[in-house]
Structures are given as C-alpha cells and as structure tokens.
Amino acid sequence: MTHEVQPDYIGAKMGMWLFLFTEILLFGGLFVLFAVHLSRYPAGFHAGSATLSVPFGSANTVVLITSSLTMALAVTAVQRGERRRTLALLGATVGLAGVFLINKFFEWSAKFQHGIYPGSEHMLEMEKGQAAFYAMYYAMTGLHGLHVVIGMCVIAWVMGLVAAGRVHRDRFVTLENAGLYWHLVDLVWIYLFPLFYLVT
Amino acid sequence: MDDGGRHHVLPYRLLVGVWGGLLTLTGITVWASTIDFGFLNVVIALTIATSKALLVVLVFMHLRYENRTFHAMVLTAFVILAIFIGFTFFDTAYR
Numbered sequence: 001m002t003h004e005v006q007p008d009y010i011g012a013k014m015g016m017w018l019f020l021f022t023e024i025l026l027f028g029g030l031f032v033l034f035a036v037h038l039s040r041y042p043a044g045f046h047a048g049s050a051t052l053s054v055p056f057g058s059a060n061t062v063v064l065i066t067s068s069l070t071m072a073l074a075v076t077a078v079q080r081g082e083r084r085r086t087l088a089l090l091g092a093t094v095g096l097a098g099v100f101l102i103n104k105f106f107e108w109s110a111k112f113q114h115g116i117y118p119g120s121e122h123m124l125e126m127e128k129g130q131a132a133f134y135a136m137y138y139a140m141t142g143l144h145g146l147h148v149v150i151g152m153c154v155i156a157w158v159m160g161l162v163a164a165g166r167v168h169r170d171r172f173v174t175l176e177n178a179g180l181y182w183h184l185v186d187l188v189w190i191y192l193f194p195l196f197y198l199v200t
Numbered sequence: 201m202d203d204g205g206r207h208h209v210l211p212y213r214l215l216v217g218v219w220g221g222l223l224t225l226t227g228i229t230v231w232a233s234t235i236d237f238g239f240l241n242v243v244i245a246l247t248i249a250t251s252k253a254l255l256v257v258l259v260f261m262h263l264r265y266e267n268r269t270f271h272a273m274v275l276t277a278f279v280i281l282a283i284f285i286g287f288t289f290f291d292t293a294y295r
C-alpha cells in the first residue's frame with residue numbers, strides 16, 4: 001500500500017526530528033544531573049525512591065505505552081484513509097494522556113500533603129540526598145508532565161485538521177509529526193519510570 | 201529504505217505486537233527490581249529501558265523504515281549525547 005509523496009514530506013519530518021534532538025538534549029542534561037546526584041547520595045536516593053508508589057508508577061507506564069500504541073495506530077489509519085478510525089484513535093490517545101495526568105496529580109498531591117514540595121519546611125530539614133531526590137523528581141516529572149499537556153493540545157489540534165479534511169491519506173505529515181512528538185514523551189517516561197520508582 | 205515516493209504503512213497487528221512487547225518488558229523490569237542484584241539493578245533497569253526505547257524508535261517512530269539520512273542523524277544525536285554524559289562522568293569521577 002503506497003501513495004504519492006507530498007513534495008515537502010521528507011523535509012517536514014526531518015525538521016521534526018531535529019526538534020526532537022533538542023528535546024533529547026534537554027532531558028539528557030537532567031538525566032546527567034540525576035546520575036551525578038545518585039552516585040553522590042545513594043542512601044538518600046534509596047530512601048526517596050522507597051516513598052514512591054510502584055503500582056501507581058507502573059499503571060501510568062502502561063497508560064502511556066498504550067497511548068503510544070493508539071497514536072501509532074492512528075498513523076496507519078490515516079494512511080489507509082480510515083478517517084473516523086483515525087479520529088477515534090487520536091481521541092483515545094488524548095484520553096489516555098488525561099488519565100496519566102490525573103494519576104500524576106494524585107501522586108503529587110499525596111506528597112504535598114506530607115509536606116514534601118520544593119521550598120517546604122519539611123524538605124529544607126530533610127537529609128541532603130533525599131531532598132535532592134525530591135527536587136529531581138519534581139523537576140523531571142514536572143517537565144515531562146508539561147510535555148504531556150503540550151502533546152494533548154497538539155493531538156487535539158491535529159484531530160481538528162483531520163475532521164476538517166486537511167489531514168488525510170495523501171497528506172498526513174502533520175499527524176505523523178504529532179505522533180513523533182508523542183512517542184518522544186513516551187520515550188522519556190520509559191527512562192523516568194525505572195530511575196525514580198525502581199532503581200534504589 | 202530509500203523513500204522514493206513511497207510510504208510504509210505498518211500493519212495494525214505489528215503495532216499491537218510491539219505494544220505487547222513493551223508491556224512484557226515493563227513487567228520484567230518491575231519484577232527484576234524486587235530482587236537485589238546490587239549495582240547490577242541499575243544496569244538491568246537501563247538495559248530493559250533501552251530495549252523498550254529501541255522498540256518505540258524503530259517501529260512506532262518508523263525509524264526502521266526511514267532512509268539512511270535519518271539513521272545517520274539519529275545516530276549522530278545519540279553519539280553527541282553519549283559524549284556529553286561520558287565527559288560529565290570523567291569530570292565527576294576523577295575530581
């Protein structure tokens with residue numbers, strides 16, 4: 001199953017990849033910081049990690065991986081010209097992203113209720129390594145969460161384009177690029193999950 | 201492949217298969233974390249994460265089906281990231 005290519009197709013996709021590299025370097029810097037702190041304060045990181053809920057984190061991992069699947073399926077659907085299925089799959093992706101954020105909200109609020117948030121008295125009194133762990137936790141999952149919100153907006157916008165008939169089987173690079181962005185969000189979480197919840 | 205005016209349309213079944221693989225690997229990484237391998241725990245977790253990342257990049261992000269320019273670009277970006285991480289560790293390890 002092949003179609004004629006639109007003239008700017010390769011360039012549009014290459015531009016998206018170049019943007020993704022800047023995102024990889026952004027998160028890469030934070031991962032380096034995480035690794036340096038982890039090697040400096042192994043005990044504090046162990047104690048911090050032990051307070052995170054593995055079932056919650058695992059559930060969110062499953063949710064995000066599934067949203068990556070519905071996104072990838074949406075690209076196939078649009079290439080096949082299945083407009084309604086494309087819209088349903090994109091809607092599912094946005095919905096799953098929402099579930100991810102709601103889980104994250106509950107996780108963060110539980111920590112807030114224990115007085116653990118940047119600048120709180122409890123965190124200032126904490127042992128240095130554990131405070132570093134929570135600081136990294138909020139910075140990295142927060143930045144990741146922001147990417148989830150942006151991804152939801154981008155996908156919702158693409159849904160509008162599909163519904164309006166501006167993205168279709170012969171012109172789908174916008175949807176494909178939105179997909180690339182969404183898979184990157186998933187990629188970042190694939191590393192965040194074991195580092196924060198599992199490695200102790 | 202050389203993208204000479206052709207697109208790869210990935211079958212639904214392949215995508216669902218990759219999803220199954222990702223879920224399985226997630227299960228394995230959670231299970232492995234409950235066993236104490238000492239320092240190896242980090243190595244195991246990152247190895248599994250990287251296998252998952254490869255599945256996402258190669259299939260979900262279609263990199264396997266892109267032309268050589270894309271492969272070279274992605275490889276370059278990751279080599280730069282490796283240099284960045286590597287040199288940071290030279291600095292912190294021998295300070």
